[in-house]
Amino acid sequence: MDSKFHAFMFPWFAFGHMIPFLHLANKLAEKGHRVTFLLPKKAQKQVEHHNLFPDSIVFHPLTVPHVNGLPPGAETTSDISISEDNLLSEALDLTRGQVEAAVRALRPDLIFFDFAHWIPEVAKEFMIKSVSYIIVSATTIAHTHVPGGSLGVPPPGYPSSKVRFGENDAHALAKLSIFYKRLYHQITTGFKRCDIIALRTCKEIEGKFCDYIAHQYQKKVLLTGPMLPEPDTSKPLEERWSHFLSGFPPRSVVFCALGSQIVLEKDQFQELCLGMELTGLPFLLAVKPPRGSSTVQEGLPEGFEERVKGRGVVWGGWVQQPLILSHPSVGCFVNHCGPGAIWECMMSNCQMVLLPFLSDQTLFTKLMTKEFEVSVEVLREKTGWFSKESLRDAIKSVMDKDSDLGKVVRSNHAKLKEVLVSPGLLTVYVDNFVEALQKYLI
Structure with missing residues (x-):
């Protein structure tokens, strides 16, 4: 089948959404399709190095309208606190006129979106297809974003007794409750009105949750697989990390990274550092400076650097995560x-x-720890925070060779890894996904 198409992509203004959309764009471009990628002006420079096919993937910058309360110049979630997400969401909705103008001028065949629930209306007006592409776990969508779903309580027929919020997850639920109504409306409306639902997962991990979503919405659900970037073999691991890590025995170093949006309070940042220290193991901690500090060094516990010298590093900048792993x-x-x-x-x-x-991370954690038993969750206090001791205990439980829990987790992880890295698995997902889109457009 050789019907080439032109796709628009319009993800939520967060790098954790834009980058997976761009990985998918690369896969489409690799197969000869064209992509127009809509994103905020400033974000283009930060993501364009992920564009492997600049002749086929064209960025279309949008002007993010000002909304009262949104910091001046804010265009992505990296520019704001989580509590300001609602304001950025308003700004995203206000770009509708710009999106419609681009669709009118360029006439794509289909348009991918996630939080912009009005895209199916625009698509129908111009007689093009819409694809709601959600990059968070299917587990989370099945729990909190199906018709009649509610916050914290699994909906009827939800396919797991283990993957659900527990009494110590109040912190995640509290954070979600701030914008749950908006998110619920955006995703459920998008799913009801779109032509195709697509999820960034694979059936080997979340098959029953994908089937549940398909049943709830009475729609076909297509899976793209995990949509990981191609390994960049042209850039080796930075010398500083290569040199540091090579000084320790195999499988002895603990690497900790919490993503680009997590900014810890100073006391929690210090608890994290002290927990790593308490393990007695070599470690590399890559995390943003705590709230109120301009560098990670400013926030470190007293005497910490001297105590861990030679075996522990705290780094506030970006690191090559896949190469370190x-x-x-x-x-x-x-x-x-x-x-x-x-x-x-x-x-x-x-x-x-x-x-x-965050809530989607909490449910995916339950899937990994309770259902697949391939990981360990750090226990939290009733306050919702973790202690240095609970962090140390979780790390020791997987790193100690004699730990019973560690043996179970290591064995299960090895089995699941074998499935996921089996030759051609991820390629087949992409091939099937693109073929399904082509059939739909005929």
Whole structure:
């Protein structure tokens, strides 16, 4: 089948959404299709290095309208706090006129979107197809974004007794409640009105949740697979990290990274540092400076740097996460359970310790820890925060060779990794996805 199409992509203004959309755009371009990628002006410079096919993927910058209360110049979630997401969402909705003008001028065949629930209306007006492409876990969508769903309580027929919010997840629910109504409306409206639902996952991990969503919406659900970037073999691991990691035995280093949107309070940042120190293991902690500090050094506990000198590094900048995970000295990855981080870790030999902060991360964590038993979650206090001791205990449980829990997790991780890295698995997902789109457009 050789029917080439032109797709628009219009993701939520967050790098955690724009970059997976761009990975999908690369896969479409690789197969000869054209993509016009709509995004805020300033964001283009930060994502264009991910564009592997600049002749086929064209960026179309949008002017983000000002909304009262939104910081001047804010265009993406990286420019705001989580509590201001609603305002940025208003700004996204106000770009509708610009999006309609682009559709009118360029006449694509289909348009991918996630939070802009009005896109199906625009698409119908111009007689093009709309694809609601959601990059968060299917587990989360099945729990909180189906018709009649509610916050915190699994909907009728939800396909898991283990993957649900527990009594210690109040912190995640509280954060979600701030913008749950908006999110629920955006995703359910988008799903009801779009032509195709697409999810960034694979049936080997979330098959029953995808089937549940398809049943709830009475629509076909297409899967793209995890949509990971192609490994960049042209750039080796930075010398500073290569040198540091190579000084330790295989599988002995703990690597911790919490994603680009998590900014910890100073006391929690210090608890994180002290927990890493308490393990007695070598570690690399890549995390943003805590609130109120301009550098990570400013926020470190007293005497910490001297105590961990030679075995521990705290870094406030960007790191080459996939290359660090594939380094033979790294044995454990402490992360926030963002979908990208989990997929990268599942395909590595690193054991997983999960420290979720947001609701979708919390449910995906339950899937990994309780259903698949391939990871350990850091226990939280009643306050919703974690202690240095609970962090240490979680890390030790997967790193100690004699730990019973560690043995179970290591064995299950190895089995699941074998499935996910089986030759051609991810390519088949992309091939099937693109073929289904082509059939739909005929």
